[in-house]
Amino acid sequence: FGNRLNPKNEKFLKLIERVHERETTAPRKIKKVTLTRNSFFDFLEEARSIAQRKIHVEDLGIIQTGKDIGPETETSTRIVVSKRISIRGNACVLLFIELGPELNHLSIDGIQRQCRSPEIDIPRINIQLTESKIRVRENLHVLQFLKKNITAAEMDFFTTTGKKTLWSTRITLAVGEMESICFGGKGLSVLSRITNEKINARHMAVMDILGGFEQEKEEAKKKEFVIRERLHMRNTGILFMECLENTVFIPVIEIEVDCFTKN
Incomplete structure (x- = not known):
């Protein structure tokens, strides 16, 4: 793909239409698509000629x-x-991609800086996805690429950016009883974007909270936390105790304080 004059392009788009025609609630998926030689944006331009606004691909x-x-x-x-x-x-290709909740492999290699000035620090994208776990570090902006319903049983948010990078993102934890959920840095900002009123996890950790905690605290107080086995808090994560008004009982609470921390 990539050559606008290539007649194979039209055949490929017609194939997509055939795969997706008569879609019901469960859309059909194309097994694999590979777009090389800077052909991705050309593909999107030509895909406007078909009716489908979303193309479902496995690989x-x-x-x-x-x-x-x-x-x-x-x-x-x-x-x-x-x-x-x-x-x-x-x-920029990430702006046109939606990651499904069952994604089990994500590789982002050699992402370019889009700013010419070396003096401007551009936050890195750092996300790890496995079959049952999501780990987001450094920048919460990447959450907008995930589908709304997240089925992962383990989630970690250790970030340096807060809710301003989340914009209007809303996510729902589709697993009723999670294995673990962890927050670090400004990761607590995610709570304001989780639609669930109750967060049920076997293990929960809140560590090294950064920046002003007041706004995140008010959002967290609206949630009901069901912690089935253990709550671990480290350093400024102890402040999370103020958010547990709706929590009835926690079997084990661990508090870790590093006397050398700057927070």
């Missing part, structure tokens, strides 16, 4: 270099990836 591979930002995000086709994705080059 997606992209190599897109350069500083193009792609078509308008509001009107462009989005690609929903359910199992495996590998991206190399231009970070």
Whole structure:
């Protein structure tokens, strides 16, 4: 793909239409799509000619270099990836991709800086996904690429950016009883974007809270926390105790304080 004059492009788009035609609540999925030689944005442009606004793919591979930002995000086709994705080059491709909750492999290699000034620090994207676990570090912005319903039983949020990077993102924890959920740095900001009124986890950890805690505290107080076995708090994470007004009983509470910490 990538050559607009290539007649194979039209055949491929017609194939997508055939795969997705007569979709019901469970859309059909294409097994694998690989877009190399900077062809991703060209593919999106030509995909406007088909009716489907979302293309469902199990395995997606992209190599897109350069500083193009792609078509308008509001009107462009989005690609929903359910199992495996590998991206190399231009970070803007993420604006047109939706990661499914069952994704078990995510590889983001060589993401380019889109700013010419070396004096401006651009937060890194750092996310690890496995079959049952999501770990987000450094930047919460990546959460907007996940589907709303998250089925992971283990979730970790250790970030340096707060709720401003989440915009209007809303996520729902689809697992009734999680194995563990952990917050660190400014990761508690995620609570304001979780739609569940009750968070039920076997283990919970809150560690080294950064920045002003007041706003996150008010959001957390609205939640009911069911901690079935252990709550671990480290350093400024102890402040989380103020958020447990709706929590009836916690079997084990662990408090860890590092006397050398700056917080």
